[in-house]
Amino acid sequence: MAGEAKKLFAASEVANHASRKDCWVVIGGKVSEKEIFLAELLLVYDVTKFLEDHPGGEDVLLHASGNLRLTLTATSIPFLLLHASASGDATEAFEEVGHSTSAISMMDSYLIGSIKDYVPPSASKATDPWSVDAPPNSRTMQGNKSPPNPNTFLDFLLPLFVLGLAFAAWYYLTFVSKNH
Template sequence: MAGESKVFTLADVSNHNTAQDCWLIIDGKVYDVTKFLEDHPGGDEVLLSATGKDATDDFEDVGHSSTARAMMDEYYVGKIDSSTIPGKVKYTPPKQPHYNQDKTSDFIIKILQFFVPLAILGLAVAIRFYTKSA
């Protein structure tokens, strides 16, 4: 990494997104990993899936060794202009009506409100017919 670093935009890096020309961003630095694709212990698919974008999270999630981190210098091509990388958007779930865990009891109450008066009416009719015939 001798000398002055070239500064790239995300658009610049995004143009290098094939197995023949594979660039990615890790910790604000741009790496041309094209020559490393065949030697990558995790396979070339891992690098190709991260090509042309900020792969910092992917890189950190794997937990690379200090040896792997030292090898990165060989593939360094410059820095990324961080103003060209979109900020992370915090996920906010859509607003939903409050979930009533007692929905079942509401349903039972509505059924009872219908059947209890019906039962009382039926009982009253039965008593009327029973007392009339006696």
């Protein structure tokens, strides 16, 4: 799959792929392009064809699939940065096993896309294309050139909107209502 266009999946969509005939797991990974660290994503792997061959057994993969939840929380006011945290993904279980580098390099062939709307806690740092501190074996998703932070426009407009409202209220109370 490496090099091909990858898809964005809704968290709810992943739940429909949690059986022996169709099994997806979601594991967090760092995305880079030409060794430049771009963003942390929740990567989606279709491991259906790998179930029987997985050295850790198929049950762990089946158990790890289908539980993903995204929770949206506002983290800072007045800029209202939305942070979508994930639970039920297989990242922790995958890392606890201490998979070898050869296991990690196998993953690319099962990669089918990433979870849309996920915003990692470190988004501001992670979206800086000049932060090049990616570990050498970070899992990559080539061909993903879209801007990683979907909230930037909203972050800018919301405070402006609130300021506009406050000004309108002040104008009305000071000039309009006094004339009646």
